[in-house]
Every structure is written in structure tokens, then in C-alpha cells.
Amino acid sequence: xxxxxxxxxxxxxxxxxxxxxxxxxxxxxxxxxxxxxxxxxxxxxxxxxxxxxxxxxxxxxxxxxxxxxxxxxxxxxxxxxxxxxxxxxxxxxxxxxxxxxxxxxxxxxxxxxxxxxxxxxxxxxxxxxxxxxxxxxxxxxxxxxxxxxxxxxxxxxxxxxxxxxxxxxxxxxxxxxxxxxxxxxxxxxxxxxxxxxxxxxxxxxxxxxxxxxxxxxxxxxxxxxxxxxxxxxxxxxxxxxxxxxxxxxxxxxxxxxxxxxxxxxxxxxxxxxxxxxxxxxxxxxxxxxxxxxxxxxxxxxxxxxxxxxxxxxxxxxxxxxxxxxxxxxxxxxxxxxxxxxxxxxxxxxxxxxxxxxxxxxxxxxxxxxxxxxxxxxxxxxxxxxxxxxxxxxxxxxxxxxxxxxxxxxxxxxxxxxxxxxxxxxxxxxxxxxxxxxxxxxxxxxxxxxxxxxxxxxxxxxxxxxxxxxxxxxxxxxxxxxxxxxxxxxxxxxxxxxxxxxxxxxxxxxxxxxxxxxxxxxxxxxxxxxxxxxxxxxxxxxxxxxxxxxxxxxxxxxxxxxxxxxxxxxxxxxxxxxxx
Numbered sequence: 001x002x003x004x005x006x007x008x009x010x011x012x013x014x015x016x017x018x019x020x021x022x023x024x025x026x027x028x029x030x031x032x033x034x035x036x037x038x039x040x041x042x043x044x045x046x047x048x049x050x051x052x053x054x055x056x057x058x059x060x061x062x063x064x065x066x067x068x069x070x071x072x073x074x075x076x077x078x079x080x081x082x083x084x085x086x087x088x089x090x091x092x093x094x095x096x097x098x099x100x101x102x103x104x105x106x107x108x109x110x111x112x113x114x115x116x117x118x119x120x121x122x123x124x125x126x127x128x129x130x131x132x133x134x135x136x137x138x139x140x141x142x143x144x145x146x147x148x149x150x151x152x153x154x155x156x157x158x159x160x161x162x163x164x165x166x167x168x169x170x171x172x173x174x175x176x177x178x179x180x181x182x183x184x185x186x187x188x189x190x191x192x193x194x195x196x197x198x199x200x201x202x203x204x205x206x207x208x209x210x211x212x213x214x215x216x217x218x219x220x221x222x223x224x225x226x227x228x229x230x231x232x233x234x235x236x237x238x239x240x241x242x243x244x245x246x247x248x249x250x251x252x253x254x255x256x257x258x259x260x261x262x263x264x265x266x267x268x269x270x271x272x273x274x275x276x277x278x279x280x281x282x283x284x285x286x287x288x289x290x291x292x293x294x295x296x297x298x299x300x301x302x303x304x305x306x307x308x309x310x311x312x313x314x315x316x317x318x319x320x321x322x323x324x325x326x327x328x329x330x331x332x333x334x335x336x337x338x339x340x341x342x343x344x345x346x347x348x349x350x351x352x353x354x355x356x357x358x359x360x361x362x363x364x365x366x367x368x369x370x371x372x373x374x375x376x377x378x379x380x381x382x383x384x385x386x387x388x389x390x391x392x393x394x395x396x397x398x399x400x401x402x403x404x405x406x407x408x409x410x411x412x413x414x415x416x417x418x419x420x421x422x423x424x425x426x427x428x429x430x431x432x433x434x435x436x437x438x439x440x441x442x443x444x445x446x447x448x449x450x451x452x453x454x455x456x457x458x459x460x461x462x463x464x465x466x467x468x469x470x471x472x473x474x475x476x477x478x479x480x481x482x483x484x485x486x487x488x489x490x491x492x493x494x495x496x497x498x499x500x501x502x503x504x505x506x507x508x509x510x511x512x513x514x515x516x517x518x519x520x521x522x523x524x525x526x527x528x529x530x531x532x533x534x535x536x537x538x539x540x541x542x543x544x545x546x547x548x549x550x551x552x553x554x555x556x557x558x559x560x561x562x563x564x565x566x567x568x569x570x571x572x573x574x575x576x577x578x579x
Contacts, residue, residue: 006131007158010578014038015109015135016158017572021062022089022096023155028363029356031061033573039113040085046078048329048360055361062089072290076246088112101154105139244290252294255283263304276301326554329359336451337548341498347547348497352558354551356570364569368407372416373484375401376522379424380459380482384441391428398424419523426525436462436478445505449541452548458502464516478516479506480527487521493530500540503532 006012014037020030028051035042035050042050053071054064065086069079092108099107109132142157143149259279266275280301284292331338347354356362366374379397388394398420407413431438440461447454460480479502493499499517506512518529558576571577 006134008578009128009131010037010575011128012131012135013572013578014112015105015132018092018108018112019105019151019155019158020572022092023152025060025062026363026365028061029570029573032356032360032362035081035085036573039088040081042078042081042085044360045326045329046074046081048326049074049078050082051361051363052329055363061363072245072248072293075249096151100143101149101151102136102139102143104151105154106136109136248288248290248294251287252291252298255287255291255295256298256300259283259300260304273305276304326355326359329361330551330554331358333453334451336448336453337551338453338455339544339548340454340456341501344497344501344544344547347551348543349564350559350561350568351550351556352574352576353564353568353570355556356573359556362570362573368413368416369484371405371407372420375405375407376420376423376484377459377482379420380427380522381442384438384460391425394424394428395421423523423525427522430525436464439463439477443510445502445509447505447509449504449508449544450548452544454501454505454544456501456505458505460520461506476514476516477506477512478518479503480518480520483519483521484523485521487524487526487528488519490528490530493519493528496530497540497543499530500532500536501544504537504540507537 007016014033017030017033017037020027021034025031032047032051034040035047036044049071050065050068051061053068054061057064057067059067065082068074069082074082088111092111095104095107138158139154142154146153146157259276262279263272263275266272280295284295287295331343343354343358346357357364375398378401379394382388382397382401383394386393388397398417402417407416438460440458442457442459443461444457445455458479459482462478462480464476464478479499481498481502499519503515503517506515516529517532518527520527558574560576565571565574565577568574
């Protein structure tokens with residue numbers, strides 16, 4: 001078994017995820033893996049709910065778990081699994097600074113019970129034991145060679161052994177180098193710019209496993225109601241603060257059973273949606289406020305409607321690896337989705353990465369260079385929105401933005417600061433050129449494409465001089481998007497979707513009949529035009545509709561590739577990264 005190879009096995013990655021989250025509670029991807037895998041095995045929709053609660057309360061996921069258990073939408077079985085995680089975390093964290101690294105790793109393996117997991121074949125069990133013994137031996141080897149070292153040092157050692165994981169403890173994380181792809185460096189900038197336009201996160205609760213038709217859904221609900229009744233009945237004699245929540249969930253489950261039964265017996269010719277509205281009004285009239293909240297935030301209605309109207313969504317809902325429908329957590333806008341250029345690029349590069357980032361919304365830490373890129377964009381945005389004219393004003397904004405971002409004054413940060421100063425100086429000089437007139441900065445677009453809602457911002461729109469139409473001067477515009485990453489050539493950008501979408505937005509949202517598009521690489525003072533035709537605009541429409549269909553169908557299979565995986569923040573939780 002090769003050294004790097006065994007560290008990719010699922011059971012070893014489970015232990016490494018726990019090691020990561022114990023060292024750094026902000027490591028959301030590691031927390032998500034620990035919650036989704038044995039011995040916790042929280043369902044995907046419950047994970048989404050936990051992350052949603054933590055984000056709203058501005059807590060890391062570990063602290064957010066306690067807050068999630070207080071939510072009436074979290075069912076009893078999910079609260080039990082979360083409590084299991086909290087107890088495991090508490091007991092392991094208490095020994096983090098008291099045990100030697102090799103002893104701690106051994107104890108962690110035993111706590112997680114990974115050696116005793118039930119497997120299909122004895123050969124698998126033997127291979128699992130061997131990989132875990134190899135992990136423990138690696139910790140022992142490290143401890144012998146580095147007397148007095150702790151868990152954090154072991155974590156750095158494991159990061160060196162598996163360079164493709166590239167995870168570090170927060171205190172020791174090195175400054176990122178300019179090796180990451182353009183998309184990775186740019187994505188936080190787009191998320192920052194879209195912050196003001198972001199739609200409210202959906203309020204949702206875990207939904208029962210979706211079925212292929214109403215009859216199957218009814219049978220599933222019956223089984224779940226019976227299981228819930230037995231579980232709740234067994235807990236009523238305990239002194240618990242959440243007994244009332246258990247009872248309310250039991251009542252809500254029973255009412256949902258009545259809902260599906262009534263739908264099965266609706267009059268001939270009545271649509272499911274019409275019957276559902278009538279049944280809901282009757283059921284809600286008979287509930288307490290707490291039961292009503294549970295029912296109204298349940299995604300069961302979406303699941304039932306999908307059974308009738310969307311075969312692809314139904315097939316995905318039945319997939320056992322997904323467990324439960326994530327439909328209520330999709331970024332919906334009406335019957336379609338809210339999409340940006342970044343969303344489309346992310347889904348096309350890897351649908352599973354889109355799910356982690358935009359559906360589950362797993363938090364992630366920004367690198368130094370990502371924060372640097374955001375600062376440069378902020379400086380340009382504020383300079384133009386404030387009507388700035390002088391270079392001194394621009395550099396003062398850089399100074400203020402640098403302090404706010406806490407980028408620091410280390411040697412590498414000072415090198416970046418010097419790059420930004422030089423780049424902004426050249427940018428300011430370009431504004432005095434007369435071949436184009438900047439007319440809009442950070443201009444928003446917002447339009448519908450099929451059922452979907454496209455939104456975003458274009459960094460700068462210039463009015464170009466020249467051209468004629470019927471003997472009169474024709475106005476033509478250039479859409480410019482700032483980049484703080486390494487330049488790409490027009491050939492490398494041939495399949496770029498972002499500028500094609502911007503060209504479509506200029507036509508649909510701003511009524512600009514003719515426009516050019518270009519990327520301006522700020523640090524290199526280089527503008528790269530990317531020609532787009534009417535055919536490209538039609539092609540991007542097809543891409544948007546295809547991506548939208550995939551997301552609505554919850555088609556989130558990974559598409560691993562060296563380019564996509566090398567810049568992904570979610571490798572620890574991705575099944576495609578397991579060997």
C-alpha cells in the first residue's frame with residue numbers, strides 16, 4: 001500500500017477530518033465530513049439545515065450544532081445524531097493538549113469506531129484495519145522523530161505527506177502562491193460583489209425520503225410515522241427539555257400522512273397543486289403555532305409536486321446516496337433558479353462542488369490572494385462610485401481597504417501591497433485615454449432566461465468611439481471585467497461563459513444592441529478582448545438552461561479532473577477524492 005494512497009481511503013479520511021476540525025473549528029468542510037460519515041451519519045438535508053442555522057447566527061459549524069438542536073424544524077432523530085457529535089467532540093477535545101500525538105490518534109480511531117464498522121467482505125475489513133494501522137504507525141513514526149511535538153505539528157506533517165490535500169492549521173498556514181486557477185482566485189470576488197443581490201436563504205426542514213409516486217410516498221410516510229411514534233413514546237418518560245418538540249413533530253408527521261392520503265383520494269380531474277392548496281388550508285387550521293411552523297416549512301409539498309411534474313427530479317430524489325431531497329435549499333427564484341456567471345461556471349466544472357458551495361453552502365476560508373483580490377475590486381468600485389479623480393484618492397482607498405481586510409504587513413503582504421500600488425497607478429493613468437469613455441461602473445443586470453433569473457454586475461462599461469449606421473455615429477460599448485489573477489489569452493478564454501453572459505445581459509437588461517467584451521488583468525495592466533458573436537449568445541442560453549435543469553434535478557455527481565480538483569476547497573468531504 002503506497003503511503004499517499006492509503007491516506008485517500010474513506011476510513012482514514014474520516015479520522016483526518018476529525019483531526020482537522022478538532023484543531024480548527026472553522027474548518028467547515030472537515031466538520032461536514034464528520035457529520036455525514038459514521039458514526040454520526042447526518043442526512044444531507046439535515047446538514048443543510050445545520051449550516052443554514054450556523055450562517056444566520058454567525059457561528060462556526062461546531063457551535064452552530066447546538067443552536068440547530070433548538071430549532072423546531074430539526075426532528076428528534078437528527079437532534080440525537082447531533083448530540084452524538086457534540087459528545088464525541090467534547091471528549092476528544094478534552095485530550096487534544098494532554099496526550100501525545102500517537103496516543104491521541106489511536107484514541108480517536110477507537111472513539112470513531114472505524115475499526116469495527118460492518119463491511120461487506122472480510123477482505124475489505126482487513127484492508128480497512130491495515131490502513132488505520134498504517135495511519136497510527138505514521139503518527140508513531142512522527143512522534144519518535146519529533147519529541148515534544150503536538151497534534152498541530154502532526155497535522156502539518158500529514159499535510160506534507162499528502163500535498164494534494166494542502167490543509168494547514170490556521171497559525172501555520174503559509175501565504176498562498178500564484179499557482180491557483182483564475183476561477184478560484186476570482187470566485188470570492190464575485191461572491192463579494194453579489195452579496196447585496198443575494199436572495200434570502202430558504203427556510204426548510206428535513207423532508208422524508210422522496211418516492212417515485214404518491215402511493216410509494218404514502219407507504220414511506222406510514223413507516224416513518226410508526227417509527228416516530230415508537231421513538232417519541234419511548235422518550236416521554238424521560239426528563240427532557242425538548243419533549244414538546246418531539247410531540248409536535250409526531251403530530252406534524254401524522255398530519256402529513258393525512259395530507260398524502262387525501263391527495264390519493266382527490267376527485268378525478270383535480271390537479272395535485274389545486275388539491276394540495278385546499279388540503280393545506282384545512283390542516284393548518286387545526287394545528288398549534290409550533291405544529292403550523294413545522295408544516296409550513298416542510299418541503300413535502302415540493303416533493304409531491306415533483307413526483308407529478310418532474311421525472312428527473314423524482315429519479316434524483318430516489319437516489320440512496322442523497323437520502324432526502326435538497327429541493328428547498330436550492331437558490332430558487334420563482335419556478336426557476338437564481339443564477340450568476342460564477343454559479344454556472346462552478347456547476348459546469350463540477351456539479352458536486354456547486355452543491356457544496358451553493359446548496360449546502362459550506363463555509364470556506366479565503367486565501368491571502370483571494371482577500372487581496374477583493375481589496376483591489378473594492379478600491380476600484382469605491383473610487384468610481386465616490387466620483388474619485390486623483391491617484392491620491394485611489395491610494396488612500398487602498399490603504400483603508402488593506403487595514404479593513406487585516407492583510408497584515410509581513411514581507412509577502414508588503415510585496416502584494418507594492419504590486420497593488422503599481423497596478424492602480426497604471427490603471428489611473430489609463431483613465432485619461434481618449435479612445436473610450438467609461439460610462440458605468442459596477443452596473444447591475446437582472447433578467448430572466450426561460451424560468452431562471454440571471455443576475456450579476458459588470459465592473460466597467462466603456463462607450464467606444466467610431467462606427468457608423470445609416471450615416472450616423474453608432475454607439476458601441478465594451479464590457480470590462482477586472483481580474484487580479486494571471487492573464488489568459490483569448491484562445492484560452494474561447495469557452496468562457498462569463499463574458500458571453502454579460503453580452504447577453506447587456507442586450508436583454510440594458511438594451512445595448514452592440515457590445516464588445518474584455519478582461520482587464522489589473523496587476524499586469526493588460527486588457528484581453530474576447531470576441532463574442534450572436535451565435536455565442538444563443539449558445540450561452542442553452543448552457544444556462546442545461547445547468548438549470550441539472551440543478552433542479554439535483555444532479556450533483558462529481559466530475560473529477562486535475563484542473564477542478566486542484567483548486568477545490570471541499571476535497572476532504574468529496575467522495576471522488578477517495579482512493
